Amino acid sequence: MTNKINIQVKIGKLILKNPVMTASGTFGYGLEFEKFFDLGKLGAIITKGLSLNPVKGNPPQRIVETPAGMLNAIGLQNIGIKNFISEKLPLLKKYKTPIIVNVYGRKVDEYIEVADILNDTDVAGIELNISCPNVKRGGLQFAADKKAVEKIINRIRKKYKKTIIVKLSPNTGNIEDMAIHCERCGADAVSLINTIVGMAIDIKTKKPVLANVFGGLSGPAIKPIALAAVFKVSKKVKIPVIGVGGIMNYKDALEFMMAGATAVQIGTANFIDPLTCVKVIKDLQYYLKENKIYDINKIIGAIKLE
Amino acid sequence: MTNKINIQVKIGKLILKNPVMTASGTFGYGLEFEKFFDLGKLGAIITKGLSLNPVKGNPPQRIVETPAGMLNAIGLQNIGIKNFISEKLPLLKKYKTPIIVNVYGRKVDEYIEVADILNDTDVAGIELNISCPNVKRGGLQFAADKKAVEKIINRIRKKYKKTIIVKLSPNTGNIEDMAIHCERCGADAVSLINTIVGMAIDIKTKKPVLANVFGGLSGPAIKPIALAAVFKVSKKVKIPVIGVGGIMNYKDALEFMMAGATAVQIGTANFIDPLTCVKVIKDLQYYLKENKIYDINKIIGAIKLE
Amino acid sequence: MLNQGKVVFNRKLNNTIYYLRIKVPISFKAQPGQFINIKVSDDYVPLLRRPFSIFNHERGFIDILYKVVGNGTKKLSNKKREDILDFIGPVGNSYVDFFYEDEFKEKNIYLVAGGTGFASIHFFARWLLRKKIKFKLFYGAKNKKEIFQRFCKNFDVLIATDDGSCGKKGLITSFINGDKDTIIFCCGPQTMLKTIQSIKAYKKIASFESYMGCANGVCLSCVIKINKGKEFDYARVCKEGTVFDLDDVIII
């Protein structure tokens, strides 16, 4: 019975065996989850944001819990793209799960250099993080800068043959406009939303709780905002939209798919229950079966208006 | 002892006996709370958004709870400014609390007409709601339209002698830019944030939970976002900033004041505990006493960086 | 209005339905049709209070009868004897506001309860009983488990269940024959109320439920549509209601 149910979805040229991906920064480089489940079950693994060279990140305190959410200001600590390729990628190859590298650059050129390096590997795609709210120095808010985004996508598109996803944020500018812009520039898909700029103050010390002052809000608290963004953007672009923000279970995932998302990413939930992704995949299958829906693609954008 | 502690703050020409206001739309026209406490204790009462003529509002379902928050799409149902003045205002006069009328217009002219009408009353000020995410028809997102905002403030400023507050949202455009813009145009203060656009889908019916599809997110979930907005805007403008978003107790209020808010508004919390405002006022006094801070103005912007 | 009371008991009656008694001051007074708005959690999840009809009220206590449908009611079901419950109420108007003893003297009074709508109807039935006013109770639910006969001992009651496991089989509304001398008081799912709209009667009075933010008349979330000639008005279930003249209401 389950065999007859199709849960494959397509993101650009990339076929995913199911629509569940891990959200960047919440799944490390994947390997830490080997002890919890078979990584081969995932639709895709999106790595922690990688830059050309290793980045130390922000000083601690780097996170703080907020009502039904959390703020993080990791500051994109990462081992650098080359170390990733030499140390992590070989260990990930054995899983039949596409690896998508989340890329962060301080300058336009850095994105392009990283993409160039990835061209020679067998990662399945790149996700361009142009919307991280947590980098102070050089932390260009590309998310509001259409020209920079155009440059990045155009130049990568020229050489890079595989899937390009652009990750958007609701922090600056109009997310629908930016999504349309990314589509025009040649992106294969957009993923949204990245975390939302937030802050917390310790009233005892009068200091910001996070050393970086600002952090990005994630978790269930932001789900309604993410869902509205996905719904709006899905109506405006033809390329697939990947929904992310506060997904904790298959019901949340369904909301995003009904709103128009072709796939979903699960972030903060991985911290709370490391099995969230596999549970969502299983539960989605069960839901489809129960409701006699034999193709998950029928759920995408299935929202009924009026 | 308590007598020696000053908790007065100033918003433009307006002196508030304490910095705690009710947020528009969560306190009706004030009178419904008479049974819970003496309205004379409040720093200010901000009314439900009023327009020139009565407005029916959106069809139900109008609200839905979300993790640590709620979405509302009331659609600005209100009795119209004239009914407010004839029916409600006389009953509010006996309290020594400034009444601030939250004004909503479908067009630029409507704001001005309502302000003109208020000029002849003894309301203490107006709060221009240019950022409501819940009005479909004619629901101009003034929050992103600098020219319209300029027109509204300029023309009201010319005639209107009392305090003008402009309520901003993080939904569109850059909230700091807009705050600076409002200051230049002659606003006495800005209040932020209004609710954030969000959405929920009922996966059983596949329909949006709210008849209006979108709603505004409020409550503790948005506190970190509101706090970051208040902190950023406070650094950019000289006029007072009024902090609103997810304040549930005096600790939250302190965070906003430390971030730079001169006063705070309490919204969703009124639904959960109708005594929230008076509790916050009392607890703030207690906090000041305990910490030997004899003037609440010393808390404003008291955040320590580095 | 803002009240606190100790839980006397919180009994599980079947898989999902609980019977909760709260000790209240002797000065506490409530009328049938009114409800209370309970703080079910000290946390921000669930955030809002939850409204429940008063199922029974006598000097010094109130009872509610509730079904666990989501997180809020689940939280409520975890309350234990001696726990303190914070609630607002009584809220809303009452069936009694629509009850004119003289006018109704020669009429047949029907009470119709569907599902947990039984709660407020039960309180009203006890009120009528105490006043020695005759009535007939129509009581419908999904199945036997959701029918609480123990609370109907002193009533003239007709029961119907969807599956016939208790009383008649079918919708309770299909067993009501109204006429110009019938007065109906009802509470239950909107579909039931809609059906009752088409039953002939002298008067039909219904208590409504809706999604509530404040239960204090200020958030304007709980509105239903009220006929006003060609137009309509929104009325707040928590303030103008919960009890309305059923013919005035536009049920969608």
Next chain:
Amino acid sequence: MLNQGKVVFNRKLNNTIYYLRIKVPISFKAQPGQFINIKVSDDYVPLLRRPFSIFNHERGFIDILYKVVGNGTKKLSNKKREDILDFIGPVGNSYVDFFYEDEFKEKNIYLVAGGTGFASIHFFARWLLRKKIKFKLFYGAKNKKEIFQRFCKNFDVLIATDDGSCGKKGLITSFINGDKDTIIFCCGPQTMLKTIQSIKAYKKIASFESYMGCANGVCLSCVIKINKGKEFDYARVCKEGTVFDLDDVIII
């Protein structure tokens, strides 16, 4: 790694400190210095798990000793016998990884515990005891109430409290005289660890706490600074730690 266990008891030891025992499968193995990351709520508030050192572990159970400081620990304190606790662990490295029996033979082994830092030190003390390795325990806290002498019966222990209500009066660190033959294992507030950095010793090994998101090495939230010549590196307390060579750590 993902585990579930039943609460055996959850005793209140004083105003704020609790002693919790969880039944675990006999196959469960943990080392002193390791911790578990407990899901304290089924709701989204608190959202994240909460980390606690293993205070004691024998075949079939683990104990933790925790202080109620906020909402998460309050939730934990409400758990009752037979409740099922969902936890991840054991997580992190161990004091044992830094214990070289031969090398340490002729040295004085000092264990230093401050406040709830006593939890992991206690587990390590029991480990040493079982191995018949001699050590001296320095145990400091605010006052008598926060000192748990009942768990120190078999140890050679020196106690100090801020107010002198139990043992010596003053900071526990002021009673430690180190020398080149002293080996210190410690756990407690950062200020205590910082003071210990300036005590002379052959080796100083410390277990650290920090604000954790995942306790699984992926979120990079729990980092502390590690000396690396002129540079520094961030190390994850949940992965490279919690136990570090104290001299390597830059405490701010």
